[in-house]
Amino acid sequence: MIQVFCIEGDHLRRVDPKPGEALPAGTLWIDLLNPSAEEDKAVEAWTGAAIPTTEDMAEIEESSRFYTEGGVKYLTVPILHKVDMGHRKIAPVSFVLTDRLLVTVRYSEPKAIDLYIGRATKPGSGLLGPRCSGRSVMLGIIEATTDRLADILEGVTEEIETASQAILHKQAAERPMSTKEFRRLLTRIGSQGTFLSKVRESLSGISRLLAYIQVGVEAGEPRKETRAWIKSLERDTQSLENYVDFLSNKITFLLDTVVGLISVEQNAIIKIFSVAAVGLMPPTLIASIYGMNFHFMPELGEPWGYPVALGIMVLSAILPLFYFRRKGWL
Template identity: 65%
Template structure:
């Protein structure tokens, strides 16, 4: 889908909302050759390509003279393939964390193509930051759009919305980790020990949190690299005082979030080590019970084995007190080891 945004006062509006240009260009380009006959509005500020078709890519390339990177090109991890200039435009690619199907959080690359007057975003996912930014800039008094708004301001606005979204994710995952920690460390004395099912559930939960934090770290690292690249850029747009201040603020935010994510990752590793240790303690307790039971039954077993021998001369066998005496000796021989273990603190 192709959406074109124009600036009207302090608002960003799509071409569908712009009555003067509705006859020139629809908000979503059809997949036909006729789309290429339309002329890009001269006051277009932002072109958003979401899962673009080949016809939409061709239209943008013909109207702007800028090649649109393929999905494979956007997946390259080398920095030279993520940040470069071509045909007078800057190509910037960063990984955006978003929620996929089934609440599954994934990281997808988003490419920003920035010229002096136009921003082109290419994405094959739907990070909520884009919808949030578009919604905020469509309302009057948003404080984001003015007569000095350019392509860099729009990109930084989207990045800022994404960073705020990541901060919400971090707060949410931090609360979940605290809840898991409470379940592990603050079990009441009268509660039953954690069962195998409990251990399995909490291990799966902590593991999913760890995976999410690793993807969060990947996204934050990519965003910070993008901001560092822009800060080092000596173009007139990045040298403006308010823009450089904005860049520094976003860079500090990403750095602080990265540090906090690292802290949470260490906490996750500590919880995993604790769970593994608790599993070992539970296993040792079970083995200890069996060991004590085996030692406790050894003397009675020895006595029973002696009287089970088929010797012809065992005088006590013919006595009336022989059977109860043997039982009493077995019980005493079992209680003595148990008392000894208890006194030593092994039980």
């Protein structure tokens, strides 16, 4: 699908030119969503720039993600999508930047881009000015992406705090957690850790994109306001990366805590069995003695022999437990 946006005052307006027709005046942004080969060719004819394929976008080398060819900048950034649906996937989005025009190529539907389109096409939003270019649209998309990542991190923080409450506060007041509860907590915390790695990957790609743009800017271009915008986005990205590191350390601490609690519960169970085994050893010894088939055992012929033997076995089981209690081992 091809979406073409033109500048109209202080907002974008979507137009639908047909392949083979000239682009309308004021076109700033061409958005390619799951493009076909014919759509790729149509955009290449409009812009004179090659459109990266899915194989090109999947490259992980920085030289393959950020480069300039024929005066056109090619920038590829991994962006999260389907977060609200629970899938939490990450997919590359390519920005093809010419002197004035921006082409985005994507095979996913990040919510940040949809949010930007909704805001940028609304009159009076203040996102675009009369001197804006495709670079302004790209920075606006990056800003919307960082805002979206910040909102996502707020949700992750709430999840981590909920898990922390379940581990640290409920553990002391309530009964020990069951194996099922421990498994659920480990899965919950581990999934957040995996998700944070994807957030970090996306932030790292955005940070490298901004650094590439900043280094590659010629003297006097872009305008002072745009350079300040890039610096602001770099600071926002850096602060989010630091916050992701903080959350990752917290998740590591919670995982270590859960593993430690599991070890404590296992040790408590083993201690019970150990004490039970030690407590039953003297009665077992006495029962074994009286289970011997010797003819000359005087108490076997006495009426008090059986209850006395039982009493000795009970007493021999109680005395070790009392001793363990006095020592503080129980």
